[in-house]
Amino acid sequence: MKHLAYGFWTVLVSDDVADAVLHYSAVLGQVRSSDVVGVPTIDDNGCAATAGVVLGAGIPVMATQASDDVLEETYPVFADELTARIASTLAGGSRLRGASGTM
Amino acid sequence: MAVALSMFARVALSTTDGAFAPGRSSMDLTARSNDELLKAVRQRIDADATGVIDAAALAEAAHVRESELRSALRVQTGLSPRQFVLHHRLDAVHQALRLHDGDIINTAQAWGFVHLQRFTDAYASQHGETPAETIARRTSDRARSTHDPTPRREMRRTTSCPSCGHPVALLSAGVWGSDRAASVIACTACGYTGSAHRSALATGGLEHTKGFPVPEGDH
Numbered sequence: 001m002k003h004l005a006y007g008f009w010t011v012l013v014s015d016d017v018a019d020a021v022l023h024y025s026a027v028l029g030q031v032r033s034s035d036v037v038g039v040p041t042i043d044d045n046g047c048a049a050t051a052g053v054v055l056g057a058g059i060p061v062m063a064t065q066a067s068d069d070v071l072e073e074t075y076p077v078f079a080d081e082l083t084a085r086i087a088s089t090l091a092g093g094s095r096l097r098g099a100s101g102t103m
Numbered sequence: 104m105a106v107a108l109s110m111f112a113r114v115a116l117s118t119t120d121g122a123f124a125p126g127r128s129s130m131d132l133t134a135r136s137n138d139e140l141l142k143a144v145r146q147r148i149d150a151d152a153t154g155v156i157d158a159a160a161l162a163e164a165a166h167v168r169e170s171e172l173r174s175a176l177r178v179q180t181g182l183s184p185r186q187f188v189l190h191h192r193l194d195a196v197h198q199a200l201r202l203h204d205g206d207i208i209n210t211a212q213a214w215g216f217v218h219l220q221r222f223t224d225a226y227a228s229q230h231g232e233t234p235a236e237t238i239a240r241r242t243s244d245r246a247r248s249t250h251d252p253t254p255r256r257e258m259r260r261t262t263s264c265p266s267c268g269h270p271v272a273l274l275s276a277g278v279w280g281s282d283r284a285a286s287v288i289a290c291t292a293c294g295y296t297g298s299a300h301r302s303a304l305a306t307g308g309l310e311h312t313k314g315f316p317v318p319e320g321d322h
Binding site for chain 2: 001012042043044045046047048049050067069070071072073
């Protein structure tokens with residue numbers, strides 16, 4: 001699992017979610033674009049939750065290793081969605097998705 | 104108050120079984136409507152044990168406005184809608200672990216928890232014990248009920264003190280701390296203590312093989 005640091009906050013996410021967010025954030029930075037993403041996270045009580053974050057150029061995001069957990073789930077749908085957005089961004093798709101791009 | 108009146112009106116309008124029957128006060132109706140609201144909310148959570156349920160979903164299930172739901176839950180339970188969902192799910196896991204043979208991981212997953220350590224912390228905070236302790240208690244309770252279905256009646260045997268003749272109770276050797284098949288006597292009249300083998304008891308006497316007899320002068 002990973003701690004995803006965003007501003008002064010960190011959220012606990014699965015490895016595949018962290019990787020997808022970092023890659024998408026890097027691509028958005030390269031093309032000087034931004035997007036709003038609903039990131040699947042785990043709240044303080046161990047329940048599934050969603051954190052809405054803005055990704056883009058000039059917005060630092062960091063992932064650090066967290067201890068593994070036996071209940072850890074993967075989120076392939078989220079990863080696939082971000083992969084599609086990465087492809088769309090690199091292909092010159094919408095440069096500013098805004099709220100309409102929220103997952 | 105506004106919520107209570109609103110809910111009162113809602114029940115009054117929706118009830119056809121004599122809500123205004125003589126003798127039934129508005130307090131009864133409010134209490135009943137609150138019970139119905141909590142029941143509806145619990146059913147909604149049970150229907151989607153793993154999903155993310157927000158206040159709007161709970162309010163829709165209870166057929167009240169979101170603000171009414173928040174007020175009612177706060178009055179009835181002191182919890183916010185989100186806290187109520189968590190509380191209900193932790194209770195459900197607790198019941199499942201206590202009454203059924205489910206393991207922690209599957210039971211927690213079945214109620215929407217996706218991180219064991221954080222779930223365990225929340226569970227312990229609410230129930231005062233970890234899930235593993237709940238299962239251990241369940242196991243020990245079952246073992247006790249299986250091997251000892253009825254409370255054991257303590258056998259009390261008496262004899263007379265070999266020193267002063269005062270009636271004394273025979274205690275089991277375990278109380279004395281010995282693994283020998285002997286009974287123990289402790290005379291409250293003269294202070295005599297000692298162990299008595301069955302053979303000695305069978306002949307009516309007591310064999311003083313172990314103990315701390317009181318000096319002669321103290322009898």
